[in-house]
Amino acid sequence: MRILIAGSSGFLGSRLVRFLHEDGHKVRRLVRREPRAGDETRWDPGRGRVDEAAITEADVVVNLAGANVGGKRWTPAYKRELHDSRIDTTATLARAIAATGGSTALLNSSAVGFYGDTGDRAIDERAPAGTGFLADLCRDWEAATAPAEAAGVRVVHLRTGLPLDSDGGLLKPLVPIFRLGAGGKLGSGDQYLPWISLPDWLAAVRFLLNRPEVAGPVNLTGPNPVTNAAFTRALARQLRRPALVPVPPLALRVALGEFADEALASQRVLPGVLTKAGFDFRYRDVTSALRWAVDHAD
Numbered sequence: 001m002r003i004l005i006a007g008s009s010g011f012l013g014s015r016l017v018r019f020l021h022e023d024g025h026k027v028r029r030l031v032r033r034e035p036r037a038g039d040e041t042r043w044d045p046g047r048g049r050v051d052e053a054a055i056t057e058a059d060v061v062v063n064l065a066g067a068n069v070g071g072k073r074w075t076p077a078y079k080r081e082l083h084d085s086r087i088d089t090t091a092t093l094a095r096a097i098a099a100t101g102g103s104t105a106l107l108n109s110s111a112v113g114f115y116g117d118t119g120d121r122a123i124d125e126r127a128p129a130g131t132g133f134l135a136d137l138c139r140d141w142e143a144a145t146a147p148a149e150a151a152g153v154r155v156v157h158l159r160t161g162l163p164l165d166s167d168g169g170l171l172k173p174l175v176p177i178f179r180l181g182a183g184g185k186l187g188s189g190d191q192y193l194p195w196i197s198l199p200d201w202l203a204a205v206r207f208l209l210n211r212p213e214v215a216g217p218v219n220l221t222g223p224n225p226v227t228n229a230a231f232t233r234a235l236a237r238q239l240r241r242p243a244l245v246p247v248p249p250l251a252l253r254v255a256l257g258e259f260a261d262e263a264l265a266s267q268r269v270l271p272g273v274l275t276k277a278g279f280d281f282r283y284r285d286v287t288s289a290l291r292w293a294v295d296h297a298d
């Protein structure tokens with residue numbers, strides 16, 4: 001399969017490129033600088049420019065582009081960057097795919113932040129959008145694919161949870177803290193975490209590449225979400241360290257500002273579409289997923 005990827009240099013994108021190459025696919029990467037390799041094509045999403053030939057040649061476009069949500073404090077300027085880095089890229093690709101006749105599918109990144117804080121209520125893709133900055137951002141993000149959908153393109157919204165890998169994402173900052181014995185639950189610890197193992201995230205994207213009947217929102221989360229307290233205990237066990245230092249909400253708000261409210265949100269999100277479509281999770285519980293992540297880092 002010929003796959004065009006935007007956001008190939010990020011945590012998930014770089015791993016997906018390697019995974020798809022190993023799977024035998026032909027991968028081309030969209031970059032914003034001058035190309036340095038034969039598999040790169042330059043684009044400028046800020047100006048709505050992308051090489052239509054690269055779109056036409058692809059069977060599927062996978063868009064993972066977007067600034068890191070937890071990368072900086074949420075100033076008004078950075079919130080604008082978070083928004084524009086997602087909407088500009090998505091709209092540029094959606095318009096280009098529509099203009100080429102709509103034969104190229106689009107797997108477009110989104111996030112479980114779409115649902116907002118759901119408390120202890122288990123939800124799947126049928127749940128409505130929530131409230132808050134991330135929920136509004138995800139709603140705009142997904143709406144930006146409208147030109148492609150109007151042209152009859154198969155569009156999948158990859159509502160990703162928290163991929164578990166010690167080299168990136170949620171675990172990268174946590175593992176060193178826990179190894180020092182300074183880890184602990186966030187706030188009350190009652191909030192649910194919609195985790196997914198990195199191998200299952202990669203396998204789920206591959207699964208969706210080959211399922212033309214699947215379109216619309218798809219939750220990329222593990223089948224058994226756990227509370228923050230349970231996650232903390234499981235991580236501490238894998239690292240053979242105590243988890244005795246809870247982080248109070250006030251300290252989080254001082255450190256993270258507005259992002260702290262999102263970090264403390266509870267999202268008991270289930271992978272309804274993947275399960276119904278027959279996807280087989282390799283890591284169905286958080287203990288086995290964390291064991292893989294910790295062993296993989298070692």
